[in-house]
Amino acid sequence: MLIVKKFGGSSVADKDRIFNVARQISESYREGNNVVVVLSAMGKTTNHLIAQANDINPRASRRELDMLLTCGEQISVALMAMALSSLGIPAVSLNAWQVAMHTNSAYGNARLKNIDTERIAAELESGKVVVVTGFQGINKYDDYTTLGRGGSDTTAVALAAVLGADACEIYTDVEGVYTADPRVVPNARKLKEITYDEMLEMASLGAKVLHNRSVELAKKYGVQLIVRSSLTPAEGTVVKEVVKVEKMLVSGVAVDENVSRIAVMGLADVPGTAFRLFNLISQKKINVDLIVQSVGYEGTKDIAFTVSSDNVNDVVSLLEQNKEILQYSSLEISSDVAKISLVGSGIMSTPGMASKMFEALYDAGINTRMISTSEIKISVLVDKRYAHKAMIAVHDKFQLGE
């Protein structure tokens, strides 16, 4: 079997953890598997490097930031290869250039374009464990790029896809995908299996276990993902295309507290208004999530949408700069909101799911600020201070606990 294993920064934060991971890798190797390992930077290394950069130049170019940050993973992979070798396992570390891992040139948030398999295949052929830097790539100018949040997951899935790996194991600090965040909902249950689409909704809706880009990629290339703990041998959750028929209609409840609502009031109620608005935002590569349009006063309309709280300032100044073009009357910004989502492939095909969810929130005395539904999820925006209460209420209502 060819297995790609990805370990995050906390799993390689110090010598003990590096050896803990190295021992797991060596077991898999000694069972006869070909193993490719993808690592993030150790512990707080990336944050530390960013702090150094900010101290020197808070407006440093993303090109130079990526040049700096890519050292983080290079240190991880070199040390891991040394640890493996001290356990008697032949290993070689490779960075994005050595692989080569081609991306576009969006420094700080680059997209993978293609990955050469020649070097990795040759190293596997010679019997080595191949330890690859996650999160990073190179562009056509021979500059380093980074893939943005969750980038190492994406690297692992992409490698699994191009190498035709039998599985891609994502090791985290939780034991798998749960029906809700176990820290918020104590009786949350670990799922044995989940479909790509459900995982995608869970991921993009705030379940931090996997980044949605990595799930999209896994779905696209049919890579079987396994989410499991680097600390316990528990089985984890398998993410794949089709899961057993007896599975539940609802997979879980996700929360995203890093979300803000922007309402653009008094827009002209003519064709093209929404296009101009969202085209402007998408040109800045900012993702818009929920969108709700409502009728305003006297031939106007209001459009409210949510964005990641990281982007809210950028969006607001963008809208203010373009007030004359967009012709709106005012903006309303709420950053004290959270998005609660119910996810499950059976949601739309089962009548009454939405009303059951709203009932749970009504019973708990929680007001919903926005509502949005898709084939496999229902999302509502609530006041942030009610987020956890809302999760527990919905989780209980659908009897997702153990």
Add this chain to the structure above:
Amino acid sequence: MLIVKKFGGSSVADKDRIFNVARQISESYREGNNVVVVLSAMGKTTNHLIAQANDINPRASRRELDMLLTCGEQISVALMAMALSSLGIPAVSLNAWQVAMHTNSAYGNARLKNIDTERIAAELESGKVVVVTGFQGINKYDDYTTLGRGGSDTTAVALAAVLGADACEIYTDVEGVYTADPRVVPNARKLKEITYDEMLEMASLGAKVLHNRSVELAKKYGVQLIVRSSLTPAEGTVVKEVVKVEKMLVSGVAVDENVSRIAVMGLADVPGTAFRLFNLISQKKINVDLIVQSVGYEGTKDIAFTVSSDNVNDVVSLLEQNKEILQYSSLEISSDVAKISLVGSGIMSTPGMASKMFEALYDAGINTRMISTSEIKISVLVDKRYAHKAMIAVHDKFQLGE
């Protein structure tokens, strides 16, 4: 003018020093020069990375060590590019791969083979200061290599050579090349000029201001080197092919305290003995310095030589493993020795220089354990505890002070 400026690790050890260097670079840039900057890793970064590696695997492969260590300079150059940019100077950082800086595959002690100038030339053309990682290269397998001690000096000189730079300025924590180490000999005098050959002897004999590989390279390609301080604007020392005629016969006195003497006693006095001995050592890539052969008892001969103290254990175990092949009776090892050298292009052409040096040592009551001479230097081995006393005695005898 195209100027290559090299700064060592202590010159970029923290934010203040990085900006100190950045300001010097910006001055040179604003005077209209094209500037290429070569940097070492910040402060103790390399030592810290080596310690991390040793903690994980004391027998880590050199290939993985180089993969780890090359991050050190990459961090320096990225931060320097950010600092320059915050001063309004357009800058770009490049590592060994991006340049590309090709070496052979002797990990940890690689030799430069050739350097592509295309990327650097393009960046200079676009008006940028180009900040390049010193000390590192890439080999034909697309692996990182490091150049060994003094490697960043070598990088700087090599870049100056291939780019046809007008000067290569090596910034250090001293103001130039002195007639002797000013910390040992208080009245040591700074030289305005010195020839490559003299500098080469000074460097290889323990004057730590420049590594001899970099001087060899400068001589080979006629690169004008300037050794100067990163802390003061003092003029420094120019290293070039021919210096003014009125120059002194003697340039200075150097000491090397990191040297050990190994005597191989009772070798067969037949042809090939010395060849077998030194061939064995050179196969391990260990440099032998002074060699003295003397007649031993009953048709045998003794050969004594010096090596860097870093290599003495390796050489001794090598000799012990090959005792039967080499057929010697015993080994004598002295690590409590120091090499004092008098350097100057006029030494051999001026009668009485050697005897004047020996007289100085005799007057000071210091015994010489080995003697070796070349065209432009006289070296003697003395007990380490007399090293500084010997330097002062010789420096005074030749009236080198101010």
